[in-house]
Amino acid sequence: MRVLVVTSQFPIRDEPTRGRPIVQTVQPLARLATVRVVSPIAVYPRWAQPGSYVAHAPGAPDGLDGDVEYPCYPTLPGVARPLNGWLCARAIGDALARFRPDVVLSYWLYPDAYGAMLAARRAGVPLVAGARGSDIRVRDAISRRLTGYVVRAAGRLLVVSQDLGRLAVQRYGADPARVRVISNGCDAATFHLADRAAARRALGVAEDARLVLYVGRLVPEKGLRELFAAVGQLAARRPGLQLALVGAGPMRDELDALAAGRGNVRMAGPLAPEAVAQWMAAADVVTLPSYSEGHPNVLVEALACGRPVVASDVGGIPEVVDAASGVLIRPRDVADLAHGLELALARRWDEAALCTRFSRDWTCVAEETLAQCAEVLAEARRKAGAGKARLTEPA
Incomplete structure (x- = not known):
């Protein structure tokens, strides 16, 4: 054909x-x-x-x-x-x-x-x-x-x-x-459970940091302004909190300016899948606070890496995320996003169970x-x- x-x-x-x-x-x-x-x-x-x-x-x-x-x-x-x-x-x-x-x-x-x-x-x-x-x-x-x-x-x-x-x-x-x-x-050869400490050494992330990761296009509809505000609220209570963003898009200059005023934000830019998987291995939580979504592959890949997710309760996200794999939050709500991130960071997750959720x-x-x-x-x-x-x- x-x-x-x-x-x-x-x-x-x-x-x-x-x-x-x-x-x-x-x-x-x-x-x-x-x-x-x-x-x-x-x-x-x-x-x-x-x-x-x-x-x-x-x-x-x-x-x-x-x-x-x-x-x-x-x-x-x-x-x-x-x-x-x-x-x-x-x-x-x-x-x-x-x-x-x-x-x-x-x-x-x-x-x-x-x-x-x-x-x-x-x-x-x-x-x-x-x-x-x-x-x-x-x-x-x-x-x-x-x-x-x-x-x-x-x-x-x-x-x-x-x-x-x-x-x-x-x-x-x-x-x-x-x-x-x-x-x-999901490409299981790339996205799979890996050693967090080794990934952090390779990326220069402190071993005791609490790392929140975003992967995707840098556009307002992904809730990135709300994410920066929520991390700012949490940082006052969690001094070791860090945020890393992987991706490219029209918000890059705006987010670079926001990141420049803080010491806990990394702008990693667009990366190949293998490098994305390394950042996921290094992370404690992967977040996607979008206003709308279809079936976001980044969440499937995060779970395949054994990492819990904090994501908006919109579109097809609830078909990927439930209480056993992450926290659903209201879109456009900074306080709820901050609360969801705090819940996810405080909980002990079964990484081995998370990484077996998607085998397709x-x-x-x-x-x-x-x-x-x-x-x-x-x-x-x-x-x-x-x-x-x-x-x-x-x-």
């Missing part, structure tokens, strides 16, 4: 860890099928770049395996939003025509999967769409409407949590028979994804065959 993957959530030179769960799905998928990736990049004029936008140099980072193209399309913030799906379709059209896929698999509903839907429809190819979380929890009315077209038109809608599946049906009118939950996997690997994710692509392709061929039969029936 020939599968064209369309997604803007893929590593680029300036963000080599971007879209890591999608990469981890695509890599084993490429061993099961013939796969090409097209990662369309929206380009804004210098004078009209949104505040959250980070200008990117198109192209694959060093060490990224596979066949990837990075077509660009011009756009403007706000006013061009209704056109972005159409512009995306134009950007990926040449690659689709050259590759001639059997199925288009697109992650990120708008504009990526919308553009993939238009291009696939013109080519007579079925579409499988994948929702990650915030792409289905859109706020503006235009994006919600256009997202709804994709959700209802896709041969399959792949979601990473039951919560996202319910949202697709209730808010967007998705056909429940076409919705499939394929939760994220990425090959399993790829196999389930390919099975849905095969089902959609078979359905499309049956419909095409039925249509030809009707045309050839005698009058």
